[in-house]
Amino acid sequence: MSDYNFAYLDEQTKRMIRRAILKGLAVPGYQVPFASREMPMPYGWGTGGVQVSAATLTPEDTFKVIDQGADDTTNAVSIRKFFERTAGVATTEETEKASVIQTRHRIPEAELTEDQILVYQVPIPEPLRFLEPRETETRKMHALQEYGLMHVKLYEDISQHGAIATSYAYPVKVSDRYVMDPSPIPKFDNPKMEMAAIQLFGAGREQRIYAVPPYTKVVSLDFEDYPFEASKADHPCDLCAAEDSYLDEVILDDAGNRMFVCSDTDYCRSRREAGHVGRLGEEAAA
Amino acid sequence: MTPLLQVKDVAKMYGARIGCTDVSFDLYPGEVMGIVGESGSGKSTLLNCLAGHLAPDRGEVVFDTRADGPVDTVTMSEPARRMLGRTDWAFVHQHARDGLRMSVSAGGNIGERLMAVGDRHYGDIRARAADWLGRVEISDARIDDRPSAFSGGMQQRLQIARNLVTGPRLVFMDEPTGGLDVSVQARLLDLLRGLVREMGLSAIIVTHDLAVVRLLADRLMVMKDGHVVETGLTDQVLDDPQHGYTQLLVSSVLQV
Numbered sequence: 309m310s311d312y313n314f315a316y317l318d319e320q321t322k323r324m325i326r327r328a329i330l331k332g333l334a335v336p337g338y339q340v341p342f343a344s345r346e347m348p349m350p351y352g353w354g355t356g357g358v359q360v361s362a363a364t365l366t367p368e369d370t371f372k373v374i375d376q377g378a379d380d381t382t383n384a385v386s387i388r389k390f391f392e393r394t395a396g397v398a399t400t401e402e403t404e405k406a407s408v409i410q411t412r413h414r415i416p417e418a419e420l421t422e423d424q425i426l427v428y429q430v431p432i433p434e435p436l437r438f439l440e441p442r443e444t445e446t447r448k449m450h451a452l453q454e455y456g457l458m459h460v461k462l463y464e465d466i467s468q469h470g471a472i473a474t475s476y477a478y479p480v481k482v483s484d485r486y487v488m489d490p491s492p493i494p495k496f497d498n499p500k501m502e503m504a505a506i507q508l509f510g511a512g513r514e515q516r517i518y519a520v521p522p523y524t525k526v527v528s529l530d531f532e533d534y535p536f537e538a539s540k541a542d543h544p545c546d547l548c549a550a551e552d553s554y555l556d557e558v559i560l561d562d563a564g565n566r567m568f569v570c571s572d573t574d575y576c577r578s579r580r581e582a583g584h585v586g587r588l589g590e591e592a593a594a
Numbered sequence: 595m596t597p598l599l600q601v602k603d604v605a606k607m608y609g610a611r612i613g614c615t616d617v618s619f620d621l622y623p624g625e626v627m628g629i630v631g632e633s634g635s636g637k638s639t640l641l642n643c644l645a646g647h648l649a650p651d652r653g654e655v656v657f658d659t660r661a662d663g664p665v666d667t668v669t670m671s672e673p674a675r676r677m678l679g680r681t682d683w684a685f686v687h688q689h690a691r692d693g694l695r696m697s698v699s700a701g702g703n704i705g706e707r708l709m710a711v712g713d714r715h716y717g718d719i720r721a722r723a724a725d726w727l728g729r730v731e732i733s734d735a736r737i738d739d740r741p742s743a744f745s746g747g748m749q750q751r752l753q754i755a756r757n758l759v760t761g762p763r764l765v766f767m768d769e770p771t772g773g774l775d776v777s778v779q780a781r782l783l784d785l786l787r788g789l790v791r792e793m794g795l796s797a798i799i800v801t802h803d804l805a806v807v808r809l810l811a812d813r814l815m816v817m818k819d820g821h822v823v824e825t826g827l828t829d830q831v832l833d834d835p836q837h838g839y840t841q842l843l844v845s846s847v848l849q850v
Contacts, residue, residue: 439695452673456680456710460695460702463709466716467701467738531716 315362315395321345325363325517329508332519337486338450339433344515354387354412355512357429361410364425364508365391370398372406377414377554377571384412403574413476415497417553417575420505422522428491430511433518435479435489455487458529466534475539481527482520490526496540496554501526543568548579549586596658598623598764598796599644604653606636606643612820613639617653619815619825623763626790626797628811628828630804630843636820637800638768644798645685645766646675657682657764680710684757688769690749693756694741700727700752701737707760726755730785747778751785758789765790765797771806783809804847808832816840 328342347355371391375384379401388399400406403418410427436446439457458479465473478495482488507520530536541555546567555568567588570576597620606613614636621627629637642648644655656664667675687693694703704723713719724734730751741749771779814831816824824837835841
């Protein structure tokens with residue numbers, strides 16, 4: 309342990325954040341304002357998620373951080389180290405062993421359980437922001453459930469691209485009431501949001517916390533004649549041959565060679581350990 | 595016959611200054627009412643009070659709703675009033691930019707009100723948007739263009755299409771021809787007159803252009819310093835003005 313208060317934030321601040329989280333859970337999808345603190349990292353690096361994690365963690369927790377599904381990218385490593393140092397909690401890269409998972413832009417492939425909490429980092433919590441710049445107006449629209457504008461965005465997508473081209477941060481309606489930005493997760497992950505784990509969303513710069521309680525109805529918005537589709541690259545993973553996971557495209561050289569790999573590194577690793585080998589799996593192991 | 599809109603003693607103050615005061619009138623279905631007056635005479639304030647954009651300090655604005663009959667829109671709940679604003683009412687702004695979403699295509703602009711009242715079928719929405727573009731004489735090849743690529747007159751016609759797509763019964767217009775050149779004005783007026791007759795719309799038109807009311811309005815209300823100084827049939831008021839200010843107004847129009 310160090311000279312930091314447990315998980316960096318002082319107890320009063322954590323208490324304030326917990327109140328916001330509880331309110332968020334009580335009103336699923338509603339953006340609760342909170343007094344976001346200055347964190348020792350820049351805005352856009354997950355200050356909201358870090359504050360929610362800090363208020364959620366207990367000394368007995370096991371913590372996991374992923375960034376675009378990966379445990380070993382800069383953002384994930386720095387936040388994991390931050391809590392190792394300031395909270396002294398155990399950390400893991402295995403989804404099943406973690407009790408609190410902070411994520412940037414992905415939901416893990418492994419199904420989460422009732423014992424787990426998933427904390428999202430959110431850049432822009434307001435789904436209507438790019439359509440209606442006035443905060444007073446968007447709040448009123450949420451209050452009165454005036455969500456026609458959200459469909460204008462989807463209409464524009466279809467008229468320009470022939471299909472709903474929004475592929476991430478795809479708007480959802482939570483519990484038949486609030487339209488919510490699920491943070492920039494790929495729309496492939498949207499159907500997973502009806503899960504057993506608690507989902508908490510923290511936006512540090514925008515000072516908003518919102519939440520989806522376990523087993524809450526989450527519906528992706530769409531048109532009757534253009535239904536929602538959870539799309540992914542049409543390939544198996546080149547390392548572990550998984551057909552059902554969300555893939556990253558990696559360019560290998562300037563001759564047009566590329567590979568598709570699971571964006572969830574823990575999922576890919578556990579599959580390879582179980583003996584699954586993809587197209588380029590042999591070379592990578594060698 | 596029940597009046598579509600009954601305005602009773604509406605007043606709006608800006609501090610000690612009068613916005614408009616003692617305004618009462620009835621508007622019947624299919625009737626077009628013109629409100630004329632100089633700048634600062636309170637005609638826009640009055641229009642905004644009637645359309646629910648401003649809260650009047652006094653008075654009632656009773657609208658004959660489809661479901662519940664006559665209801666005072668000043669005291670009705672905000673969701674209900676905003677719902678009226680999207681369905682039975684339409685508001686045409688002087689500047690098309692105030693009434694359009696400039697970053698959304700023409701089709702999206704027209705479709706917005708449909709989607710706001712729960713339409714969720716892309717094909718239907720698009721077909722109705724194309725139909726309305728045709729009705730306001732915009733080629734449906736331009737359905738995916740943004741309004742910023744349109745001329746001023748086209749923007750104004752698009753704004754009208756966007757407002758009328760849900761089949762409103764009452765249209766508020768704030769200087770709909772302001773800022774357009776005369777030939778475009780003439781076409782717009784022609785179009786408006788056709789739509790008003792064809793759809794049986796009631797309308798309240800605020801303008802300082804007497805030619806506009808002469809063409810469109812059945813009845814006329816002349817305002818000065820927040821007060822109504824003269825009302826009557828349009829031709830009657832314009833051909834035989836009684837109040838001194840109306841006489842001045844009528845004689846100020848240049849004869850070409």
